[in-house]
Amino acid sequence: MFADKSILRIPGPTPIPPRVMQAMNRPMIGHRSGQFSALLAETAKRLKPIFGTEQDVYILTGSGTSSLEMGVVNTVQPGEEAAVLVSGVFGERFAKICERYGIIVHRLEVPWGEAVTPEILTPFLKERPQVKAVFATHCETSTGVLNPIEQLARVVHEQTDALFIVDAVSSLGAVPCEMDKWGIDILVTGSQKAFMLPAGLAFLAASERAWKVIEQVKPLAFYLDLKAYRKSLADQTTPYTPAVSLVFGLAEVCSMIEEEGLPNIFSRHVLMRDMTRAAIKALDIPLMTKDQYGSPTVTSLNPEGRFDAEELRKVLRTKHNVVIAGGQQHLKGKIFRIGHMGYCDPLDVITVVSAIEMALKQIGTDVTLGAGVKAAQEVLINHV
């Protein structure tokens, strides 16, 4: 096996396209130079259509989690109340961040693998109209659920005056997310998923409604104070030294997204999801999520005792050079997750399915080689 030909099919970090790597390789420039200012301002503008917003998009140097915290600390004050919709690890992370700041958290929890629906959110918020913000996860990376954010936004605005704050780390750029049209007040994401970059940048946009609140909040944070980013972006700069090489890469990613076109990108991801799900069904491995809520970016599977998920992952890695993800927290060792987002296309799905079939056979599972591949092929040829 070629060590560097390892096939990375986890839900982030995702593979880096060669032209993005090349862009990141430009010689370093000063972060206060006119050249960088122009690049930053232009690139921030090119993020707007991906966010579905007319608002400015801020570029932060940090992991995705830093943007979640930025969404919390600039909008809700200690002692105020917030609702957090928890469908897995990253919903729970929003809740933990809120609690760290002394915010009173009302958790709406659904079993992992299920989505938060308008039907369960409506009565929950009807009883808690006093919450200042509702925090939700678009794609819950830990389970592969895509929560119906558009409908949830409607419920939030019908039932409360709260801000609606959405973590779209593992969906934005792969799945439609219309911040302005849907009524999302703060939308955050990271660089290492559908944005096809290494981790290290996070992005955030806020609605006019959100800005009215943010202006009143004196955040207990310095690096994550959103007002500093707004003031700096107006001057085409950042408050603190940005990860310049990742911004070089981001500009190239914007070109790739513009060339393919968002509608085509969204269709490609839906196709990859449908191929994956068809293959998995043909192989008779239980999917963790219903078709309706299956994310176009990641698919989770629960072998439920039919075979050992960790053994499968190990054989995939050692014999086929294919890397997929395991479960997190209480699902650790029990499930596995296939990432199909970013620099990934339908033939990559065929490859990973074929490797899973072989690995299943190699760990002694009763499987018909080629059955999953055939199902995925059938989905693909009906599309192209």
Add this chain to the structure above:
Amino acid sequence: MFADKSILRIPGPTPIPPRVMQAMNRPMIGHRSGQFSALLAETAKRLKPIFGTEQDVYILTGSGTSSLEMGVVNTVQPGEEAAVLVSGVFGERFAKICERYGIIVHRLEVPWGEAVTPEILTPFLKERPQVKAVFATHCETSTGVLNPIEQLARVVHEQTDALFIVDAVSSLGAVPCEMDKWGIDILVTGSQKAFMLPAGLAFLAASERAWKVIEQVKPLAFYLDLKAYRKSLADQTTPYTPAVSLVFGLAEVCSMIEEEGLPNIFSRHVLMRDMTRAAIKALDIPLMTKDQYGSPTVTSLNPEGRFDAEELRKVLRTKHNVVIAGGQQHLKGKIFRIGHMGYCDPLDVITVVSAIEMALKQIGTDVTLGAGVKAAQEVLINHV
């Protein structure tokens, strides 16, 4: 001019060595893989000699400022008192971060260009023995002063029980800084200066004394909660998705540092400082700092009306493709700063000096071409 042959002589970001660029170009890997865990743990260990510590060094995804905030928020609680030694922009930044968290700040301010000395620190702390922490800047990037941290540490521990917390963003890796031997309790730095990497990583180590305090503090921060980093590093991982490509680069930087050897790196930087200062004196441009406190990484100059610093910078940039830094805050437009750290060697100093001479002539200043170069050459040939 070749646009990409621009000569970057600002005090960070600094040029990236080709082999570090190449290392950052490796295909992406999973951040929870065994391969990344081994790399992270090994690389964190290799940072210890650079910090002069036996303690663990934590790798954070963020700008240098995020590590300053981490040093504040994990050690001092709202309502407690801290002393901040302010000799420029970055000392002031420590003070602002403290104030943001409701910490009562005692500022010891010296005029920009001067160092904080044991003589002025001793009476200051004698009157304020109640402070919980003393914050200091090793190299104050905005003025080019290297504060005498070893002696200041002694004063802090003689006069108080406070923790001594040091920002070494623009010094560590270029200038000796012996955390354990000198009695520094928390030492922080960033990746884009002497570490020869793009911005995006920050590093922090804490003494045993500091850990006793940190363990008692419930920080008002989530992303910057140091205890989460300790817990994760014990498992060879990070609490949130790290900037993997920068960690690839960091490992290569560690190799370069080990190959050259810290004593040689320190001598190279002293030599570059001495060459720069000799040249500038020969050109009769006033240096902002006394020889005793001139940093080996950056030299600041104040033309004091003899010529226009911004005009000089513009001609250097447009006619010679050489980028130097201007002043910050109240020194904006008044001074200029030459960075000589990281991937920079004595002949680079000769180049920048020769370009400055020509640009001075071109903006109509009375200057003898070659006078500065000759002075720098004389320093160099006495060393090699």
